[in-house]
Amino acid sequence: MADQTLARYVNELSILTMLRTEGSASRAQIARRLSLTPGTITRVVSELARRGLVQEIPGPIQAAVREPGRPAISLALNPTGAYFLGVEMGVGVMRYALLDLAASVVASTEVVVSRSITPKKAVRAIAEQVARYQDARRFAGKIQAAGVTVPGLVTSEGYIVHLPILGWKNVNLLAMLRDATQLPFIVENNANAAAFGSVYTQPNLPSLCTIFLKLGTGCGGAAIINGRLLRGAAGTATEFGHMRITEHGHRCSCGQVGCLESWVNLEAMARIFRGTADLTRSELAALPSRIAAAAAVGDGGAAAAVASLTHYLSLGIVTLSNIFNPTTFMLGGVMRPLLECCLEAVKVRVAEGIVPGMKMPEIRLSHLGVMECAVGAATIAHHHAFDISTVELQEHELRA
Numbered sequence: 173m174a175d176q177t178l179a180r181y182v183n184e185l186s187i188l189t190m191l192r193t194e195g196s197a198s199r200a201q202i203a204r205r206l207s208l209t210p211g212t213i214t215r216v217v218s219e220l221a222r223r224g225l226v227q228e229i230p231g232p233i234q235a236a237v238r239e240p241g242r243p244a245i246s247l248a249l250n251p252t253g254a255y256f257l258g259v260e261m262g263v264g265v266m267r268y269a270l271l272d273l274a275a276s277v278v279a280s281t282e283v284v285v286s287r288s289i290t291p292k293k294a295v296r297a298i299a300e301q302v303a304r305y306q307d308a309r310r311f312a313g314k315i316q317a318a319g320v321t322v323p324g325l326v327t328s329e330g331y332i333v334h335l336p337i338l339g340w341k342n343v344n345l346l347a348m349l350r351d352a353t354q355l356p357f358i359v360e361n362n363a364n365a366a367a368f369g370s371v372y373t374q375p376n377l378p379s380l381c382t383i384f385l386k387l388g389t390g391c392g393g394a395a396i397i398n399g400r401l402l403r404g405a406a407g408t409a410t411e412f413g414h415m416r417i418t419e420h421g422h423r424c425s426c427g428q429v430g431c432l433e434s435w436v437n438l439e440a441m442a443r444i445f446r447g448t449a450d451l452t453r454s455e456l457a458a459l460p461s462r463i464a465a466a467a468a469v470g471d472g473g474a475a476a477a478v479a480s481l482t483h484y485l486s487l488g489i490v491t492l493s494n495i496f497n498p499t500t501f502m503l504g505g506v507m508r509p510l511l512e513c514c515l516e517a518v519k520v521r522v523a524e525g526i527v528p529g530m531k532m533p534e535i536r537l538s539h540l541g542v543m544e545c546a547v548g549a550a551t552i553a554h555h556h557a558f559d560i561s562t563v564e565l566q567e568h569e570l571r572a
């Protein structure tokens with residue numbers, strides 16, 4: 173452990189990242205791609221193989237240059253070499269996703285909990301789930317790090333600033349989790365995590381700047397620029413849902429009127445389609461697919477809801493496009509059935525509305541679905557596990 177220098181660590185990280193994002197490669201290909209000497213490759217790869225993070229596999233057969241007796245060998249990630257846990261702390265529900273070293277989901281589960289669960293009970297539930305995974309033979313001793321998402325403001329240090337939806341305020345969740353589980357944890361806002369996961373699990377997505385909107389009870393936002401979340405001074409940036417787009421409207425959860433969130437969330441859709449936002453939680457949850465089905469058979473109220481969502485979502489995307497000039501807009505959250513209805517119309521509106529000459533961003537729906545926050549939290553843990561500050565911990569855990 174003592175000889176773990178910065179240069180060596182960076183080389184390890186570069187090789188693992190290359191194998192994850194570009195697939196298997198020979199030692200010579202890695203050396204060329206990363207401008208490393210053959211000697212360095214040999215040393216670093218040997219260490220990664222000893223720790224079970226990379227493995228040798230038969231390389232592609234190249235008939236023209238095949239040398240009898242010397243089969244080509246490629247290096248690949250060993251997906252089962254390490255695991256990363258993600259937890260979504262939702263309202264009345266906790267979702268768990270476990271990723272392998274290749275960032276693929278290998279286990280997931282959803283647990284119904286009290287809607288007024290306290291931080292202490294939530295931490296105990298997470299610790300118990302961690303213990304269950306660690307007891308499973310295939311994951312034993314291999315869970316490297318974990319992430320938890322919450323639906324509210326979180327500082328860069330994992331301190332929960334404000335979580336009115338759960339009644340949590342000024343909670344040092346990060347310290348509680350670390351004490352309870354002995355695992356390296358990160359705590360993240362749910363939209364940030366969903367956004368990060370949607371990009372991280374698609375390494376071939378050519379996106380220098382991705383803007384994410386998570387539509388549901390609220391409207392969360394996130395921006396990923398050059399692979400990193402835009403956090404602002406204290407870590408609470410990109411609350412795009414509270415961008416004020418009108419002077420009037422229903423009061424938003426933030427106390428203002430005219431926020432994007434108040435025009436595109438579930439309650440806004442309920443007011444148009446049902447004439448009231450006073451619905452039960454399960455009625456609200458079923459609303460997007462109800463409206464989408466009704467719109468498909470020509471229902472006037474449903475058509476009005478889709479038209480309203482198209483109008484206000486387009487306004488928000490136009491403004492965000494003009495500010496960020498993003499490569500991609502990713503739309504996630506429980507509104508998906510409705511987003512599918514209005515996606516093409518939104519693209520047309522955005523093309524008409526952005527500053528002339530600006531490149532039209534790609535607008536697409538997130539592929540992660542209901543587990544997007546838990547998977548996103550795990551991808552952040554996966555990403556953080558290769559952060560320089562965790563070298564000692566990883567070494568210790570991998571050798572345990």
Ligand SMILES: [Zn+2]
Binds near residue numbers: 414415424425433
């Ligand atoms: Zn607001």
